[in-house]
Amino acid sequence: MNINSKTSIYGIIGHPIGHSLSPLIHNYAFENLDFNSVYVSFDVNEEDLKDAIIGIKALGIKGLNVTVPHKESVIKYLDRISDEAKLIGAVNTIKNNSGSLEGYNTDxxxxxxxxxxxxxxxxxxxxxxxxxxxxxxxxxxxxxxxxxxxxxxxxxxxxxxxxxxxxxxxxxxxxxxxxxxxxxxxxxxxxxxxxxxxxxxxxxxxxxxxxxxxxxxxxxxxxxxxxxxxxxxxxxxxxxxxxxxxGLDMLINQAIDSFKIWTGANFDKKIILNFLKKKDFVK
Structure with a gap:
């Protein structure tokens, strides 16, 4: 992966966050599709959530996944949320649409x-x-x-x-x-x-x-x-x-939907599963 000034940044916020396979999934998908993008983990405490969301705009982060414990509390810091996110009352995907933060739920x-x-x-x-x-x-x-x-x-x-x-x-x-x-x-x-x-x-x-x-x-x-x-x-x-x-299938399925929201592209679930098997995360 060649990271440079044009590399798009995506990631996940939660606390704790060390267990997440999302960086492996999305970075491999970016690599497989030859996208100049990187996906990183951000361990964000509840009291720092507002500042973290404000930082998305300031840093130009293109999109984020949201995991526990922030899926509900993050909503009040977003500019708009989708109909399904409103119905569920939780957001797990944020898209930075030219400075407007949009919340979705792909869970x-x-x-x-x-x-x-x-x-x-x-x-x-x-x-x-x-x-x-x-x-x-x-x-x-x-x-x-x-x-x-x-x-x-x-x-x-x-x-x-x-x-x-x-x-x-x-x-x-x-x-x-x-x-x-x-x-x-x-x-x-x-x-x-x-x-x-x-x-x-x-x-x-x-x-x-x-x-x-x-x-x-x-x-x-x-x-x-x-x-x-x-x-x-x-x-x-x-x-x-x-x-x-x-929850592995749910994880990958929601990742596919998040990826499409951010990039407009799909990645192949079978390719990701085979990759995770090689990494010994799937038996």
Whole structure:
């Protein structure tokens, strides 16, 4: 990669950020398409978020991805957000359009596409989402758009869980209820169980958001975490021979959409997957 004065800068902001595979994905895509661009990680604390967003314009950064914990709080610093980002209430992609910062959400399409790729039928199913943050919002909207029957939103803050469930019922033809982690013990079975929290993410790989007794009730388990490849949460699913997937496909799918928003171009998912396999990030 030949970086010079004409190199376009893209990146990702979050805290923590060291686990992210996004720099590998986008830099390889830039290299493969012969773009004079580079993608870097910015570890941004919550109290520094406003200054970081102002810096996008000052430094001429072309685009950013946004990850935890900034997907919701970043919205107030942007000039405009897309319709799907408004509906979800979270942004994971920012485009600097000649000094105007535009917010998008590609998590929802990335999540939906990953379910389709793994032949997971959502129609008429009951789902439980762990978490109520920006990623959980995208997951909830994706499930609703794919025809889920109901969604339980489970969160440490019951108020946030109820807020998301009310949002879902107000905007979609779906039943939704905000519950606590203790309430999970009252459910007899779960069609779809999704971890949309960061619990179990590298380097804290020895924890799970819930115990294996709850996971055992599920028919399908999804963890949006992709590093490690198999979280403790997913290990519970494997123990009980429950079909499961991690967040790698969602990550790459949303990256494809972000890349197109920024550049107007597509990159080949198969090429990226083969690259990650060679780098030993995909088994």
């Amino acid at each position: 929802v399409t990335g999540f939906m596409e990953s379910l389709k790729e793994h032949n997971v039928d959502v129609v008429g199913k009951n789902a439980v989402i762990l978490g109520a943050g920006g990623a959980a919002k995208a997951v909830a909207v994706g499930l609703a758009l794919l025809g889920a029957k109901s969604i339980y939103v489970c969160n440490r803050s019951i108020d946030k869980a109820k807020e998301l469930s009310i949002h879902m019922e107000n905007n979609f033809n779906i039943k939704s209820l905000g519950i606590s982690y203790n309430d999970l013990n009252m459910l007899d079975e779960i069609d779809i169980l999704i971890n949309a929290t960061s619990v179990g993410m590298h380097p804290n790989v020895d924890v799970s958001p819930i115990g294996e007794d709850v996971v055992a009730k599920a028919k399908f388990v999804y963890d949006i975490i992709y590093n490690p490849e198999k979280t403790l949460f997913l290990s519970y699913a494997e123990k009980y021979r429950i079909k499961y997937i991690n």
